[in-house]
């Protein structure tokens with residue numbers, strides 16, 4: 001590369017898009033302007049939080065609450081006034097950023113923190129034929145890779161690992177680890193204060209626990225909506241506490257089969273706690289990294305419940321506000337930590353500090369500024385190669401947790417070649433999915449499979465034999481969302497064609513394999529390789545005979561940052 005020639009400088013004037021102005025993004029923007037890139041656009045949907053200040057060094061205390069994209073752009077413009085920098089305080093998933101928008105850039109650099117946005121950017125760059133540098137860190141680990149259509153593997157060439165969550169019955173009936181109680185408490189938060197989601201059910205699962213329907217009906221845990229129940233009781237602490245921690249638990253404890261090999265839970269009533277004495281002082285002085293007493297957690301439950309209830313209130317006559325779970329909302333966090341620890345106590349599970357619960361509930365891996373800085377530095381090296389059309393020299397870079405056989409933590413390799421059967425960047429975009437057509441609804445197909453698993457943004461889905469439109473992005477099919485797939489004429493052997501009006505990376509064909517054993521929201525990726533019909537069938541038979549790979553995907557899947 002020839003440095004500092006006019007031609008070199010000219011190349012750096014071509015526009016470049018940075019997506020994400022967080023940990024990596026701040027370092028990166030600084031590096032880019034100091035390296036001579038002159039026309040930069042940056043998108044970030046978020047505002048600055050106090051917790052960002054320790055590492056996102058372009059931000060100061062007075063910027064808290066302001067747009068990350070805006071403040072980061074202004075800060076680097078100050079470092080290098082000759083740079084043209086444009087910001088968008090917005091989600092990259094918005095259809096404003098279409099193929100034409102992406103097509104304007106010499107390259108795109110992704111400094112994101114979630115799979116959905118990363119997959120979307122990968123697809124948009126492939127469709128617009130713009131080189132992408134994809135970067136990520138997770139604690140001391142870091143990686144960057146370059147995606148150039150036809151030359152290197154795309155971000156989705158490696159089959160994705162399906163995030164497993166905990167079976168519903170473990171959460172509702174038989175928790176054995178702190179995380180099970182934390183997931184339960186997050187569901188409770190949503191049920192009481194958040195948006196309704198049937199997957200957040202927390203009532204004991206009597207039928208699957210082997211009770212007769214008579215027992216289930218006579219049990220105290222009959223299925224009425226927890227929200228409705230709480231509203232009817234005016235969110236009264238005493239009532240709520242006794243339902244969640246005493247009567248529901250008594251009901252579970254009465255299912256003797258469940259406790260043959262496990263310790264039976266001990267119901268805890270509000271009066272039991274009061275009788276234990278132990279004082280009732282406030283919890284402000286307690287340290288967040290220490291494990292508090294049961295009484296302190298009950299006080300915390302009490303205080304946070306009252307505050308959250310208050311936060312929901314709206315002027316007379318208007319419906320209550322819906323609260324969203326956020327690990328950085330102190331009341332929400334304390335409520336979940338308290339509910340989780342009280343439940344842990346009942347099930348003889350070790351209690352956890354507020355700090356630990358926050359890490360687990362927020363799936364937090366500590367962000368390390370140095371890892372971000374190294375990766376952001378290396379991104380610029382690759383960006384300079386792209387600007388100079390040195391595509392053969394591009395590298396994939398890893399920062400590992402253990403030295404490799406050469407004693408190196410910091411490793412570069414040649415980019416992988418594109419996978420011939422990648423359902424995103426190859427010509428064969430076909431997968432087979434095992435599900436229960438008689439139980440799964442169109443809504444579950446859309447949410448769990450099409451949007452959460454395959455990360456489509458505005459999908460249209462059609463059955464290819466009958467041309468029946470199953471899901472329409474313009475809302476025409478909303479009325480049939482509650483229907484089972486079989487009611488829409490979908491059966492084993494059906495093929496669905498999925499198209500996304502925003503992503504436009506090509507149509508994905510999903511071959512349906514029916515399995516009557518699966519629950520309504522369970523599914524298996526039977527084959528994501530795009531093999532021929534014959535090979536696929538043989539493999540499906542072999543897989544059916546081998547151990548089941550059943551998974552359940554839901555919102556509580558541990559969602560470690562991807563690198």
Ligand SMILES: Nc1ncnc2c1ncn2[C@@H]1O[C@H](COP(=O)(O)OP(=O)(O)OP(=O)(O)O)[C@@H](O)[C@H]1O
Nearest residue numbers: 020021022023043044045046091092093112113117
């Ligand atoms: N769909 C999206 N569109 C635009 N920006 C996004 C999108 N999704 C995530 N981001 C941004 O990507 C950035 C990722 O940065 P980072 O991993 O440092 O996360 P953070 O939210 O700043 O920090 P932390 O998660 O550790 O609190 C964030 O600033 C986030 O707002």
Ligand SMILES: [Zn+2]
Nearest residue numbers: 154157422425
């Ligand atoms: Zn690919």
